[in-house]
Amino acid sequence: MEILVIGAGRVGTSVAAAVHVQHNVTVVDLDESLLSQVSNRYDVLTIAGNGTSRSTLIRAGVERADLVIVCTDRDEVNIVAALQTRSLCAGRIIVRTSSAEYLDAWRRGELPVDAMIASENEIAQAVVRAIGLPGALQTAMFADGRAEMVEFEVHADAMENIVGKRIADLHIPDASVIASLIRGDSITIPGGNDVVLEGDRVVVIASPEASRDWSHRLARRGVHEVREVVVVGAGATGRAIAASLCDQKLSVRIIDSDAAAARRCAEEIEAAHVFCADGTDPRFLERENIGRADAIVCCTDSDERDLMIGLLAKQAGVQLAIAVVGNPELVPIFEQVGIDHALNQRLVVAEEIVRFTHDPRTRGFAMLENDRVEVLELEIRGDSKLIGRPFRERPLEGAIVGAIVRGGRVIFPRGDDVLQAGDSAIIVAEASKVPGLERAL
Amino acid sequence: MTSAIVAQARQYLVVDLLAVLSMVGKILRWLSLTLLAPIVVALIYGESVVPFVATLVIGFVAGYVLDVACGRRSDDVTVREAFAVVAFAWLGAALLGGVPYLIEGGDLGNFVDAYFEAMSGFTTTGSSVITDFASHNNSIYFWRSLTQWLGGMGIVVLAIAVFSRTGPGGKALLEREAPGPDADKLTPRLRDTALHLWLVYTGISIVMVIALWVVGLLGFETGMNLFDSVVHTFTSMSTGGFSPNADSMQSYGAATLAIVTLFQVIAGANFALWYLMIKRDWGAAVRDGEFRVYLGILAGASILVGIGLLATSDKGWVASFGEATFQVVSIMTTTGYASQDFNTWAAFCLLILFLTMFIGGCASSTSGGMKVIRIRLILGGMRRDVETAVHPEAVLPVRVNRSPVRESAIQGATVFAGLYLAAWVVGTIFILLDCTLRGYEQDAFTAMVSAATTLGNVGPGVGASGPFGSFAGYPWESKVVMTALMWIGRLEIIPIFVLFTRAYWRR
Numbered sequence: 001m002e003i004l005v006i007g008a009g010r011v012g013t014s015v016a017a018a019v020h021v022q023h024n025v026t027v028v029d030l031d032e033s034l035l036s037q038v039s040n041r042y043d044v045l046t047i048a049g050n051g052t053s054r055s056t057l058i059r060a061g062v063e064r065a066d067l068v069i070v071c072t073d074r075d076e077v078n079i080v081a082a083l084q085t086r087s088l089c090a091g092r093i094i095v096r097t098s099s100a101e102y103l104d105a106w107r108r109g110e111l112p113v114d115a116m117i118a119s120e121n122e123i124a125q126a127v128v129r130a131i132g133l134p135g136a137l138q139t140a141m142f143a144d145g146r147a148e149m150v151e152f153e154v155h156a157d158a159m160e161n162i163v164g165k166r167i168a169d170l171h172i173p174d175a176s177v178i179a180s181l182i183r184g185d186s187i188t189i190p191g192g193n194d195v196v197l198e199g200d201r202v203v204v205i206a207s208p209e210a211s212r213d214w215s216h217r218l219a220r221r222g223v224h225e226v227r228e229v230v231v232v233g234a235g236a237t238g239r240a241i242a243a244s245l246c247d248q249k250l251s252v253r254i255i256d257s258d259a260a261a262a263r264r265c266a267e268e269i270e271a272a273h274v275f276c277a278d279g280t281d282p283r284f285l286e287r288e289n290i291g292r293a294d295a296i297v298c299c300t301d302s303d304e305r306d307l308m309i310g311l312l313a314k315q316a317g318v319q320l321a322i323a324v325v326g327n328p329e330l331v332p333i334f335e336q337v338g339i340d341h342a343l344n345q346r347l348v349v350a351e352e353i354v355r356f357t358h359d360p361r362t363r364g365f366a367m368l369e370n371d372r373v374e375v376l377e378l379e380i381r382g383d384s385k386l387i388g389r390p391f392r393e394r395p396l397e398g399a400i401v402g403a404i405v406r407g408g409r410v411i412f413p414r415g416d417d418v419l420q421a422g423d424s425a426i427i428v429a430e431a432s433k434v435p436g437l438e439r440a441l
Numbered sequence: 442m443t444s445a446i447v448a449q450a451r452q453y454l455v456v457d458l459l460a461v462l463s464m465v466g467k468i469l470r471w472l473s474l475t476l477l478a479p480i481v482v483a484l485i486y487g488e489s490v491v492p493f494v495a496t497l498v499i500g501f502v503a504g505y506v507l508d509v510a511c512g513r514r515s516d517d518v519t520v521r522e523a524f525a526v527v528a529f530a531w532l533g534a535a536l537l538g539g540v541p542y543l544i545e546g547g548d549l550g551n552f553v554d555a556y557f558e559a560m561s562g563f564t565t566t567g568s569s570v571i572t573d574f575a576s577h578n579n580s581i582y583f584w585r586s587l588t589q590w591l592g593g594m595g596i597v598v599l600a601i602a603v604f605s606r607t608g609p610g611g612k613a614l615l616e617r618e619a620p621g622p623d624a625d626k627l628t629p630r631l632r633d634t635a636l637h638l639w640l641v642y643t644g645i646s647i648v649m650v651i652a653l654w655v656v657g658l659l660g661f662e663t664g665m666n667l668f669d670s671v672v673h674t675f676t677s678m679s680t681g682g683f684s685p686n687a688d689s690m691q692s693y694g695a696a697t698l699a700i701v702t703l704f705q706v707i708a709g710a711n712f713a714l715w716y717l718m719i720k721r722d723w724g725a726a727v728r729d730g731e732f733r734v735y736l737g738i739l740a741g742a743s744i745l746v747g748i749g750l751l752a753t754s755d756k757g758w759v760a761s762f763g764e765a766t767f768q769v770v771s772i773m774t775t776t777g778y779a780s781q782d783f784n785t786w787a788a789f790c791l792l793i794l795f796l797t798m799f800i801g802g803c804a805s806s807t808s809g810g811m812k813v814i815r816i817r818l819i820l821g822g823m824r825r826d827v828e829t830a831v832h833p834e835a836v837l838p839v840r841v842n843r844s845p846v847r848e849s850a851i852q853g854a855t856v857f858a859g860l861y862l863a864a865w866v867v868g869t870i871f872i873l874l875d876c877t878l879r880g881y882e883q884d885a886f887t888a889m890v891s892a893a894t895t896l897g898n899v900g901p902g903v904g905a906s907g908p909f910g911s912f913a914g915y916p917w918e919s920k921v922v923m924t925a926l927m928w929i930g931r932l933e934i935i936p937i938f939v940l941f942t943r944a945y946w947r948r
Contacts (some may be wrong), residue, residue, distance in 0.1 A: 255834075259836075262836040263836055263838065265836075266836040266837065266838050266845070267838045267845040270840065270843065273835060274835065274836040274837075275832070275834040275835050275836060276834055276835075276836050277834035284834060288832065288834070
């Protein structure tokens, strides 16, 4: 596939990183130093020029592109570049935005692009899910939020101890399906006789209510519901996170050392309490009782500070520390040293964008276990051979259907259920099996 | 020859005084045409047209000569000149407005009294130095009310509405004259905005005249005839408060008073709201935070005064709260009618009325006082500062109508309140000192109220200058000070104080 990326900032670079191995990628940006960084690290072609200019786009081969990803830092530039591209290119166009207004305009069909991705919103949703589901390792949303994929780790000291039990003996809520069991490096589609061990990870596809139920049962003892959150860093990401948390009726405090950023945030988010202070200042943290909060979200510009603040907060007694990390390679390190969740904007956005390199019927997409497992929301073709076969017969090899979206309703299938033409299915599969699955469905 | 002098004069002055005077001349010329109205009234009643014809001629010629002598500049000035234009135009307007009183003679026949009465008219104050109400004829009362109606929406706004074209200076002029911290531009073109404001103002006034007149015609109570309806509409819609009756509103029935109350409330609110509502945006007033607070203060103060009346008099519930509401609305909107001699009310009631004088109505209304929006901004800023004492790092934007306001707006409101109170204190001290030296009997509260009522453009004071009294007894120096306070209060202090700073006149 020919992919054109306009904008070599953080998002553009991560997109290039995610897709350059399988596809031919061209990156356009005004800043030549950014371009040289990209071309030194990844096998891509770089073009220096203005992405909103017709001649630059033609030079970058826009007419041959199958997929154009517009992801500069500026929304207006992105929209102009996308409109210019639309007139030159028949391929699909994805535009990054940080504005909820533009996103709404696209949803109403007023912008002639195939998708709009709000990276800050994606991260914010991930943080909200992590806070709403204590004990969850990873979450993703499908079918417009009517179904969720959640990964839990199994602990012996959980509210409900399931260590040593057979899957068939577990009380599984109606609106949920256990989609896979991950033990060490091995991933299995669980059968009724499989036994759950300490340290296993279970992947559940469930309705939002059922996933909350799961979370209550599998959360460790002493972990309680989050009511008070502190967000450190009032940049675009911090603001999006704080706004989403306020929507969930949580009490939110925001800290930023930059006076202008703090002011802007305070003006934008009425429900939150904003402080202009250094999040690493122990006296400030003590004076404002930051340790009394239930969760802290660190999303400053600097990963080091995020780590520092997260660890200080944990020390002070905060139950849940979440960090939004700039460098994806730091994610496992953060989680090793005591940050509960390290989220990476690039991975989140790359997930969204990689979805577009898949079959066009793919509606939703998530990656687990470093892309060894993929979760897809896929529309079933009318002539698929799998239609009408009950799930008891295990029609899909190496994959499981976690949920079926049928006419606006979400069904969590049991053995007797069958796929019908026109359904969308949320499927958990090993990454290597995905291309075959896409053909079969 | 003249052009050479003009060019030379211009070199020495940073502020283009000639442009200022030329503009003032134009405004006065337009303003003098409004004298055609009392001429018509005088003809209808068969009264002397001399005072008005003479004033019209004097005003028109003087304005024209001033304009020509200063080089006939275009209809625009720069932002700096706008301060001086507005300040001088209002002084000039009062000069023009006083001429008919001087020509008529009687109890307004000396310069200080005529100027006081005219300034009290244009600034919509309503304080009067008339002692013998029977001595004046209908056309004089009509002119006296008309000055308030003209001053209510603003004479500069009126001029802008008729000017052929205005540029950035027009915006500055509007801002200097408009009550409240910001002038709302309703339409892209300034002239249209001025025109629309005047149309809304005129439209509501016509409705009020009809309402009052119809109630009077129905005859179930002591109502108003057409003349009374018109002059009282002029002075209600402008929150001025002049009345041709010596006993103000005392003789009218309850329905008439209710109509007057309602239209005073309307006049004390932001006219941009009524413009929006005429444009079928029905929710405009409900959404507006300042309007809600304004109604809240009116209701709260009415209840307090009502309780005071109930406790200290043998009036029933209905009469107590009815009279309290009328009086609170009349004082807080800075109109200044009286349905009762509130001089005799309990001290508590008087104090509440006195305090509402400082609040006034909403921004961009015809009322005086400090304006509800400024009070809100200042209270918001205070609350924030108290909270910041507990949480020094907290960032707390002050919100009005749920949207954050600029820090400079809070600072501006606070500075304004400081200047306003300073002007009041200095005015009070001067009046009391003057009365002491001149042997005019005056207690401290009366002097405080007299300064506050003129600065806030309210009208009646207490004691001898009470609602059915007169300011005539004050020594002339005190009258001059009160005239100045009206002028300062109407233009909201800063455009005038600026003229007394060195920075204004220096490069």
